[in-house]
Amino acid sequence: MASDSLSVFSWVTLVCFVVVIVLCIRPISLPLRVPVGKKTWHVALDLATAPVLGVLFLLATNSIGGQVVADGFLGSPDSIQPFSVVILVFALAYICISIDVTGFFEFVAFQVALRGGTNGKRLFLYLFLLSTVMTIFTSNDVVVLTVTPIVCYLTEETKTKRTAYLLSTFIACNIASMALYIGNPTNIVVAQAYEINFIQYSAWMLLPTAVSLIIAYIMCWFVLLPDIPTELPSPPPNAAQRYRIRRKWGAAIGCTVLLVCLIALMVVPIFAHVPVWELTLPFAVVMIVKDVILDVWVDRQSKGQTxxxxxxxxxxxxxxxxxxxxxxxxxxxxxxxxxxxxxxxxxxxxxxxxxxxxxxxxxxxxxxxxxxxxxxxxxxxxxxxxxxxxxxxxxxxxxxxxxxxxxxxxxxxxxxxLPWKLVPFSFGMFMLCEALSANGWVALLAKVMARTSVGGHMLPIVFFTGVITTLACNIMNNLPMAILFARVFEHPEFEATAQSVIGGGDVAATATTVDALRRGGMFALIVGSNLGANLTFIGSLAGLMWADLLRKRDVVISQTNFLKKCVLITPVVLVGTLAVLIAEFVVQRYYV
Incomplete structure (x- = not known):
């Protein structure tokens, strides 16, 4: 299909994409009564099934062909490779869970909380720093599912207001996840689309992340100050036993493997071009072997406890x-x-x-x-x-x-x-984004994004991309958004339109400017995909988990209250982060 034309199939694809997004955010269950017996089958339309059913629907209506499905699975060597993204996420997931089951993350989080003592404001700072550091070396989801229960437990047992602690730790982890390549699956998608390795990614994103964390802490302090208690009761006496390291050798080995993995991701790309998933997968295998050995041999030697x-x-x-x-x-x-x-x-x-x-x-x-x-x-x-x-x-x-x-x-x-539902969700969304591309929508968006450079300037495209992607996260979730906009920036129409907008006769200079504009848009996309989670619960998978986790703990933080607090914080953080990103391009002598 011509990239500049829309057809009936284009609109069918768009409607299907929207319906899938809605079902992923608001899953439903359809009861199917069986004539024989007294049982009812329930079919879930959720993260795992909706994208796959959407792809099957488009195939059945001839809106896409088999090549689109293949591209959504394999990708291309010089662009996004969906299968490698999934392998990388699962490899890192196994490493982090293997460390987690030893109790190490909970132990560290609890010890940091103890250092806060009975001073509520000091605890606020310590928990913010804890969320930041843990997210940098693991991911925002690890922090959501580790720190949040501890905050809930301690504040519940001591009858303390918890809103400020919960919001600040959640905001911190969604900002700190920008720092490293592995902090968020959206980082991986965008970096792979533009072939940015671990070192290059960190070189560009560490400074914006550091500045945004400082701004976020200041804003959280002023916005949440009324909710921060001055004095706190001491934690319950059984808390230390609850949050202990259950397997010290396993924790030591796991942390060592994770550290070596991070070092390898930083060092190896300097000497050789090795895909990130190929670097990470062996470390996951090491963790599996370690767990098997501890299960089969070490635990068989211990008596009375396994x-x-x-x-x-x-x-x-x-x-x-x-x-x-x-x-x-x-x-x-x-x-x-x-x-x-x-x-x-x-x-x-x-x-x-x-x-x-x-x-x-x-x-x-x-x-x-x-x-x-x-x-x-x-x-x-x-x-x-x-x-x-x-x-x-x-x-x-x-x-x-x-x-x-x-x-x-x-x-x-x-x-x-392991996040098994992420497999059909990721592949399904990659295929649906390929379908949008094949039916002209990505080309149309690519033209729009290229024109936001206003004559080839970096400043407008970076700020426009950062704002629009932050808002888009709260409409369609950050992972589908990142996949879609990564396709937009690598689409040929982006380069063609940008060249026409820039004009001029110097072909080499124009090509350099276009490449810089694409790079600026890509990094702004990373910023938006992370900060977008700090406006509504649906902005990210971590946000959905966080809200569900609080609901199960009978902790009431409504979407309205969450938005009222975050809308005072996130826009300021976003502007500051994008300003630092622009400053980096100025230092690199890119045309802004």
Whole structure:
């Protein structure tokens, strides 16, 4: 199809894309009654199924062909390769979860909270710094699922206002995720589209991230100051036991592997062009081997306590104390209790409901019978029941009593927590963006973005891209937005339109300017895809998880209240970050 024309298929593709986005943000469950028996099948239309069904619909209506599907899976060597993005995310996810199940992240977070003592303002600073540092070396999702439960627990036990702490840590992690290549899947998508390696990415984004964090802290301080308590009660006496390192050797090995992985990502690109996923995957394999060895050999040598107990303990905490990477612990949504199982992993988009006898979770007593009393003794009975009820499948008998779970409890638990729904979601969105490109929409957007340079200037295109992508996150979520706009900036129409806007007879100078404009737009896109999460819950997958996590803890922070606070903070941070980005281009002597 001509890139400058729109047809009926173009509009069908656009409508399909919009419907898929809505279903991903607001998943629904369709009941299917079976004529025989008393069971009802429920089909989930959510992150895992909606993009795939959207692609199948476009294929059925001849809106796209098989080549579009292939491009959405394989990509091209000199551009985005969807399969490599997914492999990279899963490799990093396994490394982070493997460290997490040792209790290391929770231990660090709790120790930092303890250092805040009874001074509420000092604790505010420490938690902000904790979220920043943890996000830089892991990801924003790890912080959301690690720090948030600890803040909820401590403030609940001490009867302290929690709004300021929750908002500041969430805002900090979504800003700090800009710093490194691995901080957010959107960073990976954009960097891969423009072939930016780990070192190049960090060289450009570390300074804007540092400045934006300083601005964010100042703004959070003034906006949230009324919600920051002056004095805090001491934490409950059993808190230290609750947040301990359960496996010190595993934590030490895991942190070492993660550190070496980060060093390799920084050093290797200097000497050789090696895809990032090829660098990261071996470290994930090392972690798998480590977990297998600890499961099969080390834990068999210990008496009376195995890692399965630690795994069961993590499962019992559920959203109250689990952490992870991306969609690791659970997929957020507005599902009812009857639909909870739809969102569990491993992915299964069908489940049955028995109308005469419906059981949502295994009772705590049955867990105690299977594994003995020591694990449950560490937690109050009410807390255990609340955790078990909120995460039923983690404690199902088929999971904990299966041969694989008995032999390799750690590996199997980590595998179940991997973001499996991110696979169909990512590939489906890549294919849908390819469909938008094949039907003329990406070309149209590319022309619009090129014209925002206003004669080839860096300043307007960077600010326009940063603002529009930040807002777009809150309409379509940041991952689909990043995929779409990355396609826009690498589309041939962007270069052609930019050249016509710039004009002039010096072909080499024009080409250099166009390349600079594309680079400026790409980095502004990274800024928007991260900061966009700090306006509404739907701005990112981390935001959806955060809101769902608070809901399960009966913590009330409404979308309206969240927006009222963040709308005073995020625009200032966005302008400051984009200004630093522009300054970097000025120093590099790009035409602004």
């Amino acid at each position: 890692i399965e107990g630690a795994a069961l303990e993590m499962a019992q905490r559920g959203p109250n104390g689990s952490s992870g990477q991306g969609l690791i612990a659970y997929i957020p949504g507005d599902q009812s209790r009857e639909d909870v199982q739809i969102f569990e992993v491993p992915p299964s988009n069908f489940h049955t409901t028995n109308h005469t006898s419906h059981t949502e979770h295994a009772p705590a007593e049955s867990i105690q019978d299977r594994r003995g009393a020591p694990i449950l003794e560490e937690f109050p009975p009410d807390e255990c029941r609340r955790s078990v009820a909120s995460k039923p499948s983690s404690l199902s008998s088929e999971d904990s009593d299966s041969p694989s779970s008995r032999i390799l409890p750690t590996v199997m638990m980590i595998t179940r927590r």
